[in-house]
Amino acid sequence: MALPLTAAHRRSIVIAVTAVLIVCYFMAIGREDHSTSFITLSTQWSTSKDSETVAVLDVKQPNETPSESSSSSKSKPSPTLANAIPQVSHPPHRANATLVMLARNSDLNGVISSVEQLEAKFNRKFNYPWVFLNDEPFSTDFKRRVSVLTDADVSFGLVPHEHWVQPDWIDEGRAQEGRNKLVRQGVIYGGSVSYRNMCRFNSGFFFRHELLTPYKWYWRVEPDVRYYCDLDYDPFLFMEDHDKIYGFTISMPEWEPTIPSLWSTVKNFVAEYPQYVSPDNSMDFLSDNAGDSYNMCHFWSNFEIADMDFWRGEAYTKFFEYLENTGGFYYERWGDAPVHSIAAALFTRKDQIHFFKDIGYKHAEFAHCPQGKQWREGHCSCDPNDNFDFAQNSCLRHFMRLHD
Template identity: 30%
Template sequence: MKDEKSVKAAIVYLARSKSGDIANLKRSLSLLDVNFNDKFKYPVIIFHEDINENLMKKIREATRSKVQFEKVIFEIPDFLNKEEIPELVYVDGDCFSMGYRHMCRFFSGIIFHHPALEDYDYYWRLDTDSFLLDNINYDVFQFMQERDLEYGYIDIFKDEPASKGLWDTTKKYIEDNNIKPEFLHKFTSNGVWDRSYYYTNFEIAKLDFWRSDEFMNYFEYLDRSGGIYKYRWGDHVIHLLAISIFVPENKVHRFSDIAYQHQGFINNYSMDPDNFRRLRNLKGIIMNHFVKASTSLKRKSGLYRKFIKLIKRES
């Protein structure tokens, strides 16, 4: 059981009031309870723009965790020329709304300075469609603290040809400030970033780094360039670049042991018939995400075809 001497940490979500998002969030919280938080009892903070009291009540009824709601207001920052910001950004056939780009900016750097997190040393970010699939029998925050880790992630992928200008902007920042990156070379080829990114719908991190001058100076440099809004620079790519530039590699950990599912990606979970039956109540949600998931993630998961066969067999 978590006691007063435990790590000061919180689990965070950003949620919309759309019915599908709320349904996913309730299921995510339920699985968080069963597989982690019933034992460790960390507070859950749900950031939102427009969740009303009635929805808050329903969400609280879906979980045994202590839930705190925090309203956020998203706006294009005043230092950017709003006339230069497109309402929609199209990248490689995908369309990214203003709301999506607000979210990218929020998770890239803004969230770490929100008053709701000021008393915490660590955070665990999950998306509303993040599902823990099996029991986690240890305290992930204690794990981070005892090993003096700065950042924990679930996996690394490569972005589609997107994030226009991000590498050039980052490279200039490194050169202008005479920075010697920690392990950025692992994600570059012939001096060019290979578009690797952390799958940030699951990340556990020490807040000290995100609040540090070295990160904030870099983030503000990117932020003021306008690339987040003009070109869809996401938190996933910004975080990988920042971590690999400033954080020693031995302070970064992959949580490869945690059974986790997000859209077309499943980590460390054997989708055999027994496990599949355990998740039958999730079938509709998981199947919906597999259908919508990008082809690259389906290939990465290595489980897509097997999962589809099991879906059909159990239907």
């Protein structure tokens, strides 16, 4: 028989149950604090030069105050295990591209000047690799002093002998006569064989060099040039995204005595291979009479941003071989600028050639300086009035006329 509970008994039971609940509650708090102290992790990221991403986990100690935590604690999310999982950050998309310079050891100071400027204005933000080529081995001092100018990969290459020297099938007597003629006319580099070697190499061989074959796009850089403006976008991706093939900043006429037979050779090639000529070409940039004669206009090739796959393609390969077989690089003084320009104008659509009007650039006494808003936004150091675009002998108006 159960005994009846007195009021005193009931109070004792209530007090006991309450005590048990209070103990359980504090035990639960203790476990949560203990667990939280070990999962309160902040993620810091350190990215190596080759863009491999490494996660560094910083374990926050128990009872650590906000002021004692890492400097990024100001924007830390709530301490949960999900927040401790590293989020992989991918490097920004880049084009398959390189910066390329043909130089000699004696050009070192001019090379340093050009590299420093282009790194400061553009490449420090985008980290495209550099390729330096020379017809002689680069000195240790050259490589050491150039390599420290950039965080990007740097390669130094030797131009193959057969891509540089005058071919043995060239009639040296005829070639010498052609050089003497240009010297008498006062043509710059008129008597130079090495200059002709360079023009031939840049016309038909640089894009075949083993250091350049992995790449599609290139930006040609020369020693002792000036870059005036900040460039905050990627011109390689611009070219790629807009289906461009060739980009320039300055256009001018070639010196006619250096290429007296070039245009007739081009006309013969076109007659033999009409299939390579684009229906929407830029003939009006090259000629004022529908191709009957050449007006000497060309894109100045010491600045080029272009697609090497175009030079490697069938049309340009046939074109260069046709020119090469005439000997005009040595019997006359055909330059790579008119050769590249004629090919780009004839074998691409006119909308595939781009004028980089926002890139301030100077070579020798010829300069392109952006205007108006582009000059201001590019923080350009050039004088907007010192601009070859406005010169009477600039060919820019011929190019702009294509797009009127």
